[in-house]
Every structure is written in C-alpha cells, then in structure tokens.
Amino acid sequence: MSTLLAFDFGEARIGVAVGTTELGIPHPLETIAAEGNDKRFARIGELVAQWQPGALVVGLPLSPDGGEHEMTRLARKFANRLNGRFNLPVHLVDERFTSAAASSALDEAGLKGRRQKPALDQVAAMQILQAWFDSPAE
Template sequence: MPDRHGTALAFDFGEARIGVAVGELELAIAHPLETIAAEANDARFARIGALIAEWRPAQLVVGLPTHTDGTEHELTRLAKKFAQRLKGRFNLPVWLVDERLTSLVAESLLAEAGVSGRRQKPALDQVAAQAILTTWFDTPGQAL
C-alpha cells in the first residue's frame, strides 16, 4: 500500500504524447496538468524532471495499456519500459495501473465540460492521466 502523504504524478504514456496529471494523496483528488508532446526521449525526460522538481511527488503512477480482455500488446511493453526508466532516473516509487477505460472516461469528462471534437485532442492525454490517477487512488495497482 502506498504512502498517502504528499503529491503523486500520473502519466498516460503514448509514443507521440505523454499526458500528465497531479494529485494530492491525502485528499485523493487528481487534476490534469499538461501534455508532453516531445518525441525525443531526452526532451521528454527533461520535462518530466522539471515537473518532478516543481511538484516533488512522493509517488509516480503510470497507466498500463492492454487489450480490452487484459492481454498485453506492444504499447504495454513500452509503458512498462517507461515506468522502469522513471524509477531508475528519479528513484521514486512507481505504480502501474490498468488504464483500459481511461480514454473513454477522459472523452466523457471533456464532453461534459463542453469540449468536443478536435478541441479534445490537446487535453485528452492529460485528462486520461487524471483518470489513471483517480483509478490509482481507489486501487493502487502494482508497484515496480
């Protein structure tokens, strides 16, 4: 069970973009933070390092994409590799959380907020990261 003090950062990993959300552990409330659109790993990890320096999280959470039946695919492997890199670079606890329905939740939340169609794309990844973090608050998932 994770320590429930401090802040957590959650990541919706993708090959083109990484959505980031932040949440307060004691309150279990998550907020979308930003979408990292850099393609080069060095640029991605530099931005993540800056976010970690700014927010000083106690926990990191990574969404684990799978097929709807729970079986793994190529993006599952890449997300696990990303999570291992986070753990190695930043020496923080990293948790993997099932993210199968988070994109649908994110689209629904944005639609409720009146954001639809092409206007959803810039916010979709960070709202998906928010859904990942909210899921983790309820069910911590697997620690690396």
Template sequence: MPEGCALAFDFGERRIGVAVGESLVGIAHPLCTIDSEITDERFTRIAALIDEWRPQSLVVGLPTHADGTEHEMTRLSRRFANRLKGRFALPVWLVDERHTSLLAESLLSEAGLKGRKQKPVLDQVAAQAILQTWFDMSGESV
C-alpha cells in the same frame, strides 16, 4: 499507497499526458501534455515537473486489450515506468488504464469540449483518470 503528492502519466509514443494529485485528499487534476517524440526532451520535462511538484510517487497507466492481454504499448509503458524508477529513484506504480481514454472523452464532452477541441487536453485528462484510479485502489508497483 504512500502519502503525499503523486504525478501520473498516460504514456504515448508522441504525447505523454500528466496529472497531479495529493493522496491525502485523493483527487487528481490534469496538469499538462508533453508533446515530443525525443526521449531526452521528454525526460527533461518530467525532471522539471518532479522538481516543481516533489512527488512521493509516480503512476503510469498500463494499457492492455479489453480482455486484459498485453500488446506492444503495454511493453513500452512498462519500459517507460522502469526508466522513471531508474532516473528519479521514486516509487513507480502501474495502473490498469483500460477505458481511461473513453472516460476522458466523456468528461471532456460533458465539459463542452468535443471533437478536435479535446485533443490538446485528452492525454492529461486520461492521466487524471489513471491517477484517480490509483487513489481509489492501488496499482502494481514496478
């Protein structure tokens, strides 16, 4: 795993959760949610985050079925990861994101956020779980 700042993404067709962390410390933090279906808007926001945080690595959650088989969102997440790599010339890592949404819901519930109150931050907390997973054990590079 490269040293330095990393940004992680929980990719969705409508929302992309973003988390940030430092590999030396190995702790991820939720950062923001990009809420847009327009590709150019999404990548403009991502470019601004990359400019602000200067990450050494990008991490993308790779969704699969519970048994590990791939589905349409797996393909779309791989495509998003490849676009990140092509646009920003940074190393991009894929991390198994099975159960990260459940973990995010659990963490938010423990923090006192339940139901609809979770929605604004759920994706970024899922990205935090993805990044923490990467810190704990490296994923597959794109």
C-alpha cells in the same frame, strides 16, 4: 500526505496529472508533446523538481480482455526508465477505457471532437491517478 504525478504514456504525447494522497483528487497538469526521449525526460524532470512527488503512477494499457500488447511493453519500459532516472516508486495502473472516460468527461465539459486533443492525454492521466486513489489495494 504525499504528492503523486501520473502519466498517460503514448508514443506521440504523454499526459500528466497531479494529486495528493490526502485529498485523493487528481488534477490534469499538462501534455508533453516534445519530440525525443531526452526532451520528454527533461520536462518530466522539471515537473518532478517542481512537485516533489513521493511516487509516480503510470497507466498500463491492456487489451479489453486484460491481455498485453506492444503498448503495454512500451509503458512498462517507460515506467522502468522513470524509476531509474528519478529513484521514485512507480506504480502501474490498468488504464483500460481511461481515454474513453476522458473523452466522455471532455464532452460533458463542452469540448468535442478535435477541440479535445490538447487536453485528452492529461485528462486520461487524471483518470489513471483517480483509479490509483480508488484502488483498495493501495
């Protein structure tokens, strides 16, 4: 059994989710909204120390047709930094439509509009981790 931390990378916020390979059920953890990479990576370091993950999962934003763009490049850079700082395997997962799925899930839970903002990124990270669990290649 291995614990995984998943990240929905954004320039303003990073959503974080956690789950185990044994259960294959992700849970939203938190949204990191700290300004500056040093503060963001310090918080991620605290989460890595607390949860002791065997691997990390990062959502890879792609255009609807699967093409790459600037946020794809930034997410890859973030994933490389995670690997370099924490010396853990980092898996990239196609995150197309995860924010829409997260918003829909929050709608169903009764959180609509602006009330979704505090939870949206971590629920998107949960969707990313679920996609990793569901991937037959993994």
